[in-house]
Amino acid sequence: MDKHARKGPSALRTSIRLSLQYSFLYSVLSALVFALAYWFTQYEVQDWVLDQMRSDAGTLVEIFELGGDEMLVDRVDALAEVSFQNARVYQLLNSDGAIVSGNLSSTFASPLPDYLPAKDLPLAGEIHDEVTGYWLRADDVGPYLLIQGTGDHIVLEILEALGMALVVGYLAVVILGLIVGIRIGRITERRIAAISNTLAEVSAGNLASRISTTPKARDDLSRVSTEINSMLGQIKRLLESQEQISNDIAHDMRTPLQHLRQRLEKLRDSPTIRPDDISASLDQTEEIIATFNALLRIAQIEGSDRRERFGLYDLSEIIANVTEVFEPAAEDAGIELTTKVPGEQLEVVGDRNLLTQLLSNLVENAIKHCPAGSKVLVLAESTLAGPTLRITDNGPGIAREDRERIFRRFFRGEKSRNSPGNGLGLALAKAICDLHGAEITVSENDPGTTFEINFLR
Incomplete structure (x- = not known):
């Protein structure tokens, strides 16, 4: 038992170490998956913002085609007025590059940047507190150039909520992985210890010892335990058979050997050797040899391939x-x-x-x-x-x-x-x-x- 006690802590540390290693690997993979999910969400939201501006530009093109210059200018001014705290910005330039309408007070240098910080944008009025910058887009509307901008506060709010959810989910996955990993490691260690203890008991001479198994279990350790129990049963039967064979040989061969010894002693003490005695001795010897040959043949059949x-x-x-x-x-x-x-x-x-x-x-x-x-x-x-x-x-x-x-x-x-x-x-x-x-x-x-x-x- 002392030997088993020494093995126990080391094996337990091994199971915990393996659980931690797999948990670390799982955590790294989860972090990569969450990072990809965050990046993909950010990309999709930004693409949605750009699609919205592209759709608005298409609508203004239709308005210009139906109502002309005046209706287009009125609609751009209306869009700029209803933009709460300049969450959306508009600028309509004529063919000479002069500002016709919108809530931007000055023009941009060419080429138009895709993104511009809010402090660098020439805006009249207040800016939404959570807006840090604008995504910009330029589209041709007849002879005019339409410049649109959308604040990044909506995207930031979505990404902030997603980031919090991913962080909380990641921590939950890591903690749950550690708990489940250590738990499974300890359960596995107990089952391995049961197998080890059973083998130690068999080595000590207790051939009746067996590993406890669950009939419905289908995992690898259950199959290994079942095979080990089957092997131990076969070993026990072979040893019992060997013991029985030894006892049977000692019992069945004793009588013919005693008869042969008596005949040989009789031949030794007799002044004359009779052919009948020699024949009987030879027959007795042949019977013994035939018995051993039969045993040898059985052993060859059972032991050789x-x-x-x-x-x-x-x-x-x-x-x-x-x-x-x-x-x-x-x-x-x-x-x-x-x-x-x-x-x-x-x-x-x-x-x-x-x-x-x-x-x-x-x-x-x-x-x-x-x-x-x-x-x-x-x-x-x-x-x-x-x-x-x-x-x-x-x-x-x-x-x-x-x-x-x-x-x-x-x-x-x-x-x-x-x-x-x-x-x-x-x-x-x-x-x-x-x-x-x-x-x-x-x-x-x-x-x-x-x-x-x-x-x-």
Whole structure:
């Protein structure tokens, strides 16, 4: 626990540091977005002001065309008079450059500037308090030159309100980002700490420890936790299997080794060596070697990548070859061995030798445990999920309580204790099925037993 306590603050600082870094990045991006929004708004408002002056100039052109010089001069004077505190300014110049009407007392130097401070503008009367300058525009109205100006106070008020809103929004985004970032960082840290603590407990020997997960969670840490729990479960099963294998080897190999030792001692102490004793010793040795070879083959299948040898094979052909080999043995035992396969090919992806071994073990197991007069059927068919293989017999069957244990190494039911064998045939069959991604099950045939193997596509 001390080690975990030392890791906790450092990891917490890491999560906070990452949260601050991301919050800073988010703040910079938000500032850029807000600055662009401010600039774009300013541009649009100024363009709106210029559009308004352009529209007013178009209206005065229409008035001049309809009413002539007098109506144009009257309308410009009227616009200048109704302009509150000179928020709008007008000047109408004739072809000689003389002022005809408007609220500007002097002319401008050429070229006309786009913007002029209010203090530099020749105005008669008061100027609006919030006006700091004017945007100017010149348009031709018949023989006259119309100069218009619009104060910037409206634009400044809009930009001031927008700026305040953006500043407040930016501060809210930064503060909320920091709070949410630190909160998420701490939640993530607690979940990472739970994973770390679970792995530490497993390393200390507590193989039952698991990471708590939420079924509805779909984030990365939940998926990682689920995979780690699955891995720990598999490790626990493998270690339990290893322990069971060790116990089974010690239990099942003790008797034949003791018998072999007794025979060898008898041969050592006997003045004469009988051929029967030598043959029995050799048979006992062969039985032990066969057991270890079977264990080695299971380990090779489970531990090596045999999938490199996989190919596409016809399951019907494998069935025909295996049943042909076992027909003499079945006939000698008084057992009827038959097959039932479809006319088309049943293609299976796998290792041909291992598939042959799988079927051979199941057929041999059925022949060995069925009395004379029994029937053994090897059936194959194609389903939507993939090819299915069944080996059925009408023999004595397997006790219900033994069906979950028959695939364990060295397991032998009470009915098979006195028959030859080492209890590894079905374990080897299960290992081959697992390698091929197939599911093997055992069920009652009433009477007898059915082994079913489903190869998934």
